[in-house]
Amino acid sequence: MTTNKINAAESIRGLACLAVVLSHLSLTFFPQLHNFDVSAVPQYDFFAQLHHSPLAFFYSGTGAVFVFFVLSGFVLTLSSFKKQNTAAQLKTSLIKRYPRLAIPAFISCVIAYLVCFVPVDVSHVSEWGTALANPHPQLRTALYEGSIGAFLFGDSSYNWVLWTMQIELLGSLVIYLACYFYGKLPILCGIFLLFSVITAYTISQTVLLGLLSFILGMGLFLYAVELSTTISILLFLIGLYFCGAHNSSASYQVFTQFLGEQTYDYLNFLGGFCIVYAVLKGKWLAQFFDQRFLVFLGKISFSIYLIHLAVIYALGIPLFNLFHVQLQLSYLNAALLASILTVLLSVALAQPYSRYVDDIAIKASNKLAKMF
16 A cells, blocks of 8 residues: 555545534534524524535535544554464454553543533533533543443443444454454455344444445455546545435435435445545545645544544633624624634644543553553
8 A cells, every 4th residue: 555545544534533523513503504403593594505515525524434434444454464464463453452442532531521510601502512511420421431331332421422432443343353354264254244244233223334334444455446537536526425415405305215314324324435435546536635734634633533522612612602792793703713713722632632642542552462
């Protein structure tokens, strides 16, 4: 795999993370962009038009999560085949994965618990933003979710984004085992993956689509051919279009006729796969996304992902209150300004989090693997 493609993978991870942040900011200040529920906050014709357009991909948090999952499947397969695919290497990979994910997730839950004590006026934002306030924080629950609940059951009442940790851990374990079986006997790998998919189906549709994304990422590494520039750009645009899907969007009614309420989930799932496929298997797109800042963003994306909800609650909403209530800016201008500052603050605060939490988790998981 070329340096361009490794960097491009980091870049689209970083951009996907920004999409998650923008998704949650829109739900806080401009829920009309998603139109999941009726809200009492001000409505704007421009945002209604954007919701009904195929351009909603840039704040598609769900599409971004599927990008994460496909990338994880691809990168974990790459790492498995770069090393000797032995039983010892499999054991090392399995031991390392949980602490690598759990340490940053655990600390993020502690932070989420602590910010519950920050007095924030949530009366001027959306109902979704209001729900960020936890009036009865319990440390025991936060610690449980950050260490066990999120990974086994998808529990995420303190840091809402941790629902993905169940899929990240399950998907990782499946890919590591599948790669090991593939190196021994490919048909055994196929049987194992089929069993894994059936098991995921019995859990939930969300887990099923997440695991399928991991498996598709593995398939991209093993079987996908290089794409011409034209085909890769076309596939990328199709992926963006799919990631802009909402059930109530006028631009996707042709799909809702036969997918119904599943339009949002299915198209975002397909969109995430198409985007990763196009970038990792299209030489021109890989070079286009090989940008220093975007690669940097990708490297701290996990940290941004874990802390941004706390930033929105403890800093973003107070900034909005300052601009709107005290400085008397319009709702629109106050929310836009607060959103821009929240994105910048999330990126800034993610840097020390990445250095002092995420990097330590990587070192700790490596040391733990050497002990066994």
